[in-house]
Amino acid sequence: MTDVEPRVRAELDPPDPIAASRWPGALDLSAAARDLGWAPRVEFTAAVAAYRDWLDASGT
Numbered sequence: 001m002t003d004v005e006p007r008v009r010a011e012l013d014p015p016d017p018i019a020a021s022r023w024p025g026a027l028d029l030s031a032a033a034r035d036l037g038w039a040p041r042v043e044f045t046a047a048v049a050a051y052r053d054w055l056d057a058s059g060t
Contacts, residue, residue, distance in 0.1 A: 005052050
């Protein structure tokens with residue numbers, strides 16, 4: 001994330017095994033693509049950058 005926003009300090013821990021077992025595949029978009037024909041129109045890093053810009057513009 002620092003390539004998008006150098007002020008971001010985030011750590012990605014391994015997923016909580018209990019939470020992962022409750023929501024298997026929660027981040028897998030293949031079902032949305034298969035069942036709905038949906039595909040993201042914005043890359044993740046571009047979306048984060050746009051959100052950052054919106055927050056900066058709104059004074060948040």
